[in-house]
Amino acid sequence: MNFKRYGSVAAIAVAGSLLLASCAANEGDTGSSTGDEGTPSTLSGTLVGAGASSQQSAQEAWVAAFQTANPDVTVEYDPAGSGAGRDTFIAGASSFAGSDRAFKDEEIAEDNFASCVPGTGIVELPAYISPIAIIFNLDGIATLNLDADTVANIFAGNITKWNDPAIVSQNEGVELPDLAITAVHRADDSGTTENLTDYLAAAAPSVWTWEADGVWPIEHGEAAPQTSGVIDAVTNGTGTIGYADASRAGDLGTVAVKVGDEYVPYSAEAAAAIVDASPLVEGRGEGDLAIELDRASTESGVYPIVLISYLIACNEYEDAAQAELTKAYLEYIISDEGQQLAAEKAGSAPISKTLFEKASAAVAAIK
Structure with missing residues (x-):
């Protein structure tokens, strides 16, 4: 060729x-x-x-x-x-x-x-x-509980320290440092970004006022190319947070997202659950199986930050x-x-x- x-x-x-x-x-x-x-x-x-x-x-x-x-x-x-x-x-x-x-x-x-x-x-x-994992790098902390508003405020630049009350209140017993948060996003036009921003717009509309887009919509944060670039930036940084396909999360810390009254960690099963509960996009051809995900679902056991x-x-x-x-x-x-x-x-x-x-x-x- x-x-x-x-x-x-x-x-x-x-x-x-x-x-x-x-x-x-x-x-x-x-x-x-x-x-x-x-x-x-x-x-x-x-x-x-x-x-x-x-x-x-x-x-x-x-x-x-x-x-x-x-x-x-x-x-x-x-x-x-x-x-x-x-x-x-x-x-x-x-x-x-x-x-x-x-x-x-x-x-x-x-x-x-x-x-x-x-x-x-x-x-x-x-x-x-696959679920999209919210990944972070904090010494000694493997997982955190965060609701949609908190995630949105972090990526929007409204929450800038790891010991912010909004984070502390959801993580009783976790010693969170007085450390600046560096939010990392994709530099390229990315479907992973579009899925994350779609979730933020649907689940935290009072905070995240931008529409879903594959291009990161605001200037706040550090940009890195492709999934590997985000992983590298979060891994090699201090107090960093980002997002990536869960298969690439490795040993980084990950967020359990609040859905309804529970915090749901990412898993393949939880991702599949929300896909099966969501309808196909209307008006497409027979071979076009685009799915309309319900990002704001409160059903038990579903993980809403999912990548199809x-x-x-x-x-x-x-x-x-x-x-x-x-x-x-x-x-x-x-x-x-x-x-x-x-x-x-x-x-x-x-x-x-x-x-x-x-x-x-x-x-x-x-x-």
């Missing part, structure tokens, strides 16, 4: 994708080289995707397993961020995108997806479901070979094997049986 003809958008995608594909290809050189049920794979070629860095751990596992089963296929996924992934897909520099938000109605209405046959629309699969990361593809491709590869790869990702692998490697929540049936029908219709 000649990436030069795609210009600057593709340049974003290529550098990271080659490294990730190379790593995954090495892992995929061992084990079975056959497809399902021992049937030799007839697939061949290169499949390029780009987008959400939240999917990175899952994509590494998916790519390795898929290439093991299909040794003549190379899958390249560049975790450049959701915004870059959507732009790359729109430009036709990738066959699929990973995005921590679905395309908006007005974006779909423009119908300018270069890889897709005009007028045929897109597929959006909520294939990666989508796999986005064409309903109908201009290039039949890319349609075949994309269809096969997405079939694997949404399968029980693919979902369990992501749960094991990235801590995500496997999609429900009902969601699988809808996603399976959407993928089967790709051509």
